[in-house]
Amino acid sequence: MMEDMKQKLLIILMVYALFQLKTSEGIEHRMVYVNGINMHVAEEGQGPVVLLIHGFPELWYTWRHQIVSLAAKGFRAVAPDLRGYGDTKPSTAVNNSTYFHIVGDLIALIDNLGVEKVFVVGHDWGAVIAWYLCLFRPDKVKALVNLSVVFQPRNPSRKPIETLRAIYGNDYYIIRFQEPGKMEAEFAQCSTANVLKKLLTYHNPGPFIIPRNTSFSSDGPYHLPSWLSEEDVNYYARKYNQTGFTGALNYYRALDLNWELTAAWTGKKVEIPVKFIVGDLDLTYNSPGTKEFIHGDGFKSYVPFLEEVVVMKGVGHFIHEERADETSAHIYNFIEKF
Numbered sequence: 520m521m522e523d524m525k526q527k528l529l530i531i532l533m534v535y536a537l538f539q540l541k542t543s544e545g546i547e548h549r550m551v552y553v554n555g556i557n558m559h560v561a562e563e564g565q566g567p568v569v570l571l572i573h574g575f576p577e578l579w580y581t582w583r584h585q586i587v588s589l590a591a592k593g594f595r596a597v598a599p600d601l602r603g604y605g606d607t608k609p610s611t612a613v614n615n616s617t618y619f620h621i622v623g624d625l626i627a628l629i630d631n632l633g634v635e636k637v638f639v640v641g642h643d644w645g646a647v648i649a650w651y652l653c654l655f656r657p658d659k660v661k662a663l664v665n666l667s668v669v670f671q672p673r674n675p676s677r678k679p680i681e682t683l684r685a686i687y688g689n690d691y692y693i694i695r696f697q698e699p700g701k702m703e704a705e706f707a708q709c710s711t712a713n714v715l716k717k718l719l720t721y722h723n724p725g726p727f728i729i730p731r732n733t734s735f736s737s738d739g740p741y742h743l744p745s746w747l748s749e750e751d752v753n754y755y756a757r758k759y760n761q762t763g764f765t766g767a768l769n770y771y772r773a774l775d776l777n778w779e780l781t782a783a784w785t786g787k788k789v790e791i792p793v794k795f796i797v798g799d800l801d802l803t804y805n806s807p808g809t810k811e812f813i814h815g816d817g818f819k820s821y822v823p824f825l826e827e828v829v830v831m832k833g834v835g836h837f838i839h840e841e842r843a844d845e846t847s848a849h850i851y852n853f854i855e856k857f
Contacts, residue, residue: 545563545587545590546561546562546563546583546586546587547561547562547563548560548561549562550606551599551628551631553624553627553628553631554620554623554624554626554627556602556607556608556609556624557607557608558599558600558602558607558624558628559579559599559600559605559606559607560579560597560598560599560600560628561579561580561582561586561597561598561599562586562595562596562597562598563586563587563590563595563596564586564589564590564591564593564594564595564596565590565593565595566593566594566595567593567594567595567634567637567638567661567854568594568595568597568629568632568634568637568638569589569594569595569596569597569637569638569639569640569850569854570597570598570599570625570628570629570637570638570639570640571585571586571596571597571598571640571641571645572598572599572601572625572639572640572641572642572645572646572648572649573598573600573601573604573642573643573644573645574641574642574643574644574645574646574667574668575643575644575718575767575770575771576714576715576718576719576755576759576764576767577604577642577643577645577755578600578604578605578754578755578758579598579599579600579605580751580754580755581642581837581839581840582596582598582640582839584839584840584843584844584846584847585640585839585843585846585847585850586598588843588844588847588848588851589847589850589851592851592855594638594851594854595632597628597632597637599624599625599628601621601624601644601645601648602615602616602620602621602624602766603616603762603765603766603767603769603770604758604762604766604767605758605762606758610762610763610765610766611765611766611769611770612769613699613769613772613773613776614773614776616766616769616770616772616773617773617776617777617780618647618648618651618655618777618780618781619655619780621648621770622648622651622652622655622656625648625652626652626656626659629659635659636658636659636660636661637659637660637661638660638661638662638663638664638854638857639652639653639660639662639663639664640663640664640665640666640850641663641664641665641666641668642665642666642667642668642837642838642839643666643667643668643836644668644770646665646666646667646668647668647671649663649665650665650668650670650671650789651781653789653790653791654784654787654789655784657789657790657791660791661792661854661857662791662792662793662794662853662854662857663789663791663792663793663794664793664794664795664796664849664850664853664854665793665794665795665796666795666796666797666838666839666846667796667797667798667801667803667804667836667838668803669795669797669803669809669812669813669818670789670818670821670822672785672786672817672821673778673781673782673784673785673786675782675785678774678775678778679774679775679777679778680693680694680697680774680775686807687726687728688728689731690728690729690730690731691726691727691728691729692726692727692728692729693771693774695729695731696768696771696772697771697772699765699772700765702764702768703763703764703765703768705734705735706735706764708734708735709734709735709736710736710756711756711759711760712752712753712756713736713739713740713741714735714736714759714764715752715755715756715759716736716739716741716743716752717735717736717738717739717741719747719752719755719837720741720742720743720744720747721802721835721836722744722800722835722836723800723802723835724799724800724801724802724804724805725802725805726802726806727802744841746837746840746841746842746843747837747840788820788821788822788823789821789822789824790823790824791824792824792826792857793822793824793825793826794825794826794827794828794829794849794853795813795818795822795825795827795828795829796828796829796831796838796846796849797813797828797829797830797831797838798830798831798833798834798835798836798838798841798842799830799831799832799833799834800833800834800835800836801834801835801836801838802835802836803836804830813828814828826853827853829849831845
């Protein structure tokens with residue numbers, strides 16, 4: 520009984536701290552009850568809302584530079600931890616990690632913010648969610664800036680996992696993430712900090728391969744780039760030590776389920792003003808057929824209000840951290856027009 524009371528007290532104190540916390544740069548933190556979950560939100564500034572949606576293995580923290588920059592330019596920057604990540608509870612199961620659940624959380628957050636429409640910026644999984652937010656509820660989005668992951672039309676004849684396995688083989692990271700508990704067990708054999716260093720420092724345009732029967736971080740030690748500090752890694756590591764990786768990995772495990780659920784949107788276009796930014800060394804930009812899709816007629820045919828494509832030279836996947844100031848300027852220069 521006493522242990523239960525202690526755990527409840529710790530939870531109450533954590534929530535209170537989140538409500539009260541301000542970072543040294545003025546970023547405020549609070550908990551918001553949306554769509555049946557308690558969502559952690561970081562925000563700063565006054566003005567039109569810019570909703571910043573993170574990817575994997577990120578958290579709200581990945582947007583720390585953009586939050587400060589946008590707030591200084593007259594916007595209200597809002598960056599949640601998505602369900603199953605960081606301080607947003609509860610952790611997700613595969614069947615409630617779908618685009619519909621996550622977009623539903625964000626629509627409820629937008630309503631909670633007291634605004635009709637927002638600007639949206641997404642990266643990695645956040646970019647995928649942003650595309651579907653615009654497909655499902657275009658009435659809620661003024662304009663979109665998406666980073667790294669281009670819009671991917673639904674292939675009605677083949678499920679995503681089958682396609683990825685055929686292209687990249689069984690050691691491709693998304694395939695390796697599919698078996699529940701397996702990747703979590705491999706991560707647990709390493710320090711969480713080293714797992715995150717390997718993921719966050721990947722700067723190779725080739726596919727991310729995780730060979731079987733080897734330690735996940737056996738190719739370390741990892742030398743951090745100038746844009747990623749030990750303090751940054753430690754922040755991520757503390758949060759993943761608390762939550763584990765299952766909530767995040769379940770997004771990948773729901774890919775085929777999402778394919779089934781979104782059949783009615785096959786061929787639907789994203790009819791929102793869009794700017795797309797990608798690094799030329801990003802593994803997503805270098806996947807088969809992607810450059811041709813982006814620079815040919817395909818991308819524009821599915822995103823008819825695509826206004827600009829920016830390819831940053833010498834930049835990898837975590838573009839908004841690697842080139843924080845440049846990315847922030849690109850975001851501002853686009854959304855300030857509306």
